[in-house]
Amino acid sequence: MSTARTALETEEHQALRAAVAALGKRYGRDYMTTVIREGGHTDELWAEAAKLGYLGVNLPEEYGGGGGGMAELSIVLEELGAAGSPLLMMIVSPAICGTVIARFGTQEQKRTWLPGLADGSLTMAFGITEPDAGSNSHRITTTARRDGDAWVLTGRKVFVSGVDMADATLIVGRTEDARSGKLKPCLFIVPREAPGFGRNQIDMELHAPEKQFELVLDDVRLPADALVGDEDAGLLQLFAGLNPERIMTAAFGIGMGRFALGRAVEYARTRQVWKDPIGAHQAIAHPLATAHIDLELSRLMMQKAARLYDEGDDIGAGEAANMAKYAAGEACVKAVDQAVHTLGGNGLTREYGLASLITASRVARIAPVSREMILNYVSHQSLGLPKSY
Numbered sequence: 005m006s007t008a009r010t011a012l013e014t015e016e017h018q019a020l021r022a023a024v025a026a027l028g029k030r031y032g033r034d035y036m037t038t039v040i041r042e043g044g045h046t047d048e049l050w051a052e053a054a055k056l057g058y059l060g061v062n063l064p065e066e067y068g069g070g071g072g073g074m075a076e077l078s079i080v081l082e083e084l085g086a087a088g089s090p091l092l093m094m095i096v097s098p099a100i101c102g103t104v105i106a107r108f109g110t111q112e113q114k115r116t117w118l119p120g121l122a123d124g125s126l127t128m129a130f131g132i133t134e135p136d137a138g139s140n141s142h143r144i145t146t147t148a149r150r151d152g153d154a155w156v157l158t159g160r161k162v163f164v165s166g167v168d169m170a171d172a173t174l175i176v177g178r179t180e181d182a183r184s185g186k187l188k189p190c191l192f193i194v195p196r197e198a199p200g201f202g203r204n205q206i207d208m209e210l211h212a213p214e215k216q217f218e219l220v221l222d223d224v225r226l227p228a229d230a231l232v233g234d235e236d237a238g239l240l241q242l243f244a245g246l247n248p249e250r251i252m253t254a255a256f257g258i259g260m261g262r263f264a265l266g267r268a269v270e271y272a273r274t275r276q277v278w279k280d281p282i283g284a285h286q287a288i289a290h291p292l293a294t295a296h297i298d299l300e301l302s303r304l305m306m307q308k309a310a311r312l313y314d315e316g317d318d319i320g321a322g323e324a325a326n327m328a329k330y331a332a333g334e335a336c337v338k339a340v341d342q343a344v345h346t347l348g349g350n351g352l353t354r355e356y357g358l359a360s361l362i363t364a365s366r367v368a369r370i371a372p373v374s375r376e377m378i379l380n381y382v383s384h385q386s387l388g389l390p391k392s393y
């Protein structure tokens with residue numbers, strides 16, 4: 005499939021894209037399907053991507069990373085996704101957690117975590133969503149109380165991805181003296197086996213190696229240095245991690261959309277039930293062309309967001325990252341829907357592997373911030389319209 009994607013990228017970016025695409029091709033959808041069927045994790049792909057320097061490409065060189073930014077990391081996730089083997093944990097481990105620790109962590113936290121996040125030997129999950137807060141993070145009630153030098157965390161989280169695979173989870177809570185009102189978050193690194201840190205797998209209709217968990221923090225006692233950065237700068241720190249999360253979710257959506265579209269185009273070229281292949285019928289061709297255009301457009305916005313973010317413009321990147329996540333989520337859902345339809349009955353068979361993407365593609369619309377919350381953000385922040393909630 006021809007693509008205009010290279011025009012805006014440096015030679016290094018193009019080379020990275022090609023190299024990751026080659027790695028993705030060696031694993032591909034069959035690998036992913038086998039891992040999912042066997043209930044395992046993508047350990048081999050994770051380790052190889054890390055060894056090649058792809059997972060830590062955004063992390064500082066002095067801690068074993070590649071010294072790049074979100075422009076590079078998003079290329080990695082998009083290309084793995086386009087090959088049918090996306091690594092969802094890249095959104096949280098190097099992108100959110102790696103960024104927050106690199107920008108705001110203490111020297112000790114950087115030394116402890118960044119080399120491992122970069123070489124893939126350590127993984128970190130990220131937990132902000134709560135059952136009674138949902139999209140309204142201001143309502144989170146996970147509370148951190150001081151006890152001497154230690155912190156004691158209590159609360160509940162839901163839908164946290166990959167906690168079983170992660171050595172620790174970066175938990176967003178609030179301190180006891182800021183228990184209600186406007187969110188004054190603080191971030192804690194909670195080791196997987198910390199006493200009182202319980203997890204229950206949520207039964208999702210998702211065909212993916214990464215599982216989602218409800219977390220129960222029952223008086224989880226943490227040392228003073230579990231707090232990331234500064235107690236009073238939590239909001240700034242949190243936002244520094246959320247923009248990479250949105251950019252990476254856009255990459256996830258674009259990759260999945262490209263994968264589905266690729267399968268559909270291949271099918272439309274060869275499947276013949278009248279005198280020409282079905283791809284000659286405009287009713288089949290045009291929606292595929294539209295899906296391609298939408299994916300390309302969302303990549304442009306993702307590249308803009310990554311560039312602004314990497315240049316240090318957190319505010320500018322905020323708007324672009326939201327728009328990129330919105331556009332990519334919608335483009336992904338549409339591309340998958342049209343791909344399934346293009347295959348007729350085969351669109352719903354296991355053999356062709358597209359039906360399971362119907363639910364998977366919705367993730368890009370719902371998480372980490374839903375379509376509606378982005379439309380709210382753009383209505384209020386970009387257009388200055390009044391708020392109804």
Ligand SMILES: Cc1cc2nc3c(=O)[nH]c(=O)nc-3n(C[C@H](O)[C@H](O)[C@H](O)COP(=O)(O)OP(=O)(O)OC[C@H]3O[C@@H](n4cnc5c(N)ncnc54)[C@H](O)[C@@H]3O)c2cc1C
Binds near residue numbers: 166371373375393
């Ligand atoms: C596969 C998957 C993986 C996830 N991984 C993680 C993770 O690793 N860590 C983590 O912390 N969270 C994770 N999440 C949670 C995700 O971020 C939330 O599901 C998401 O933020 C939406 O919150 P909610 O599900 O509570 O929906 P709700 O907030 O209850 O929203 C429900 C519906 O109402 C709409 N709505 C809500 N408020 C408004 C409003 N003001 N105006 C208009 N519409 C509104 C929403 O758009 C949505 O359609 C994951 C979710 C999924 C599905």
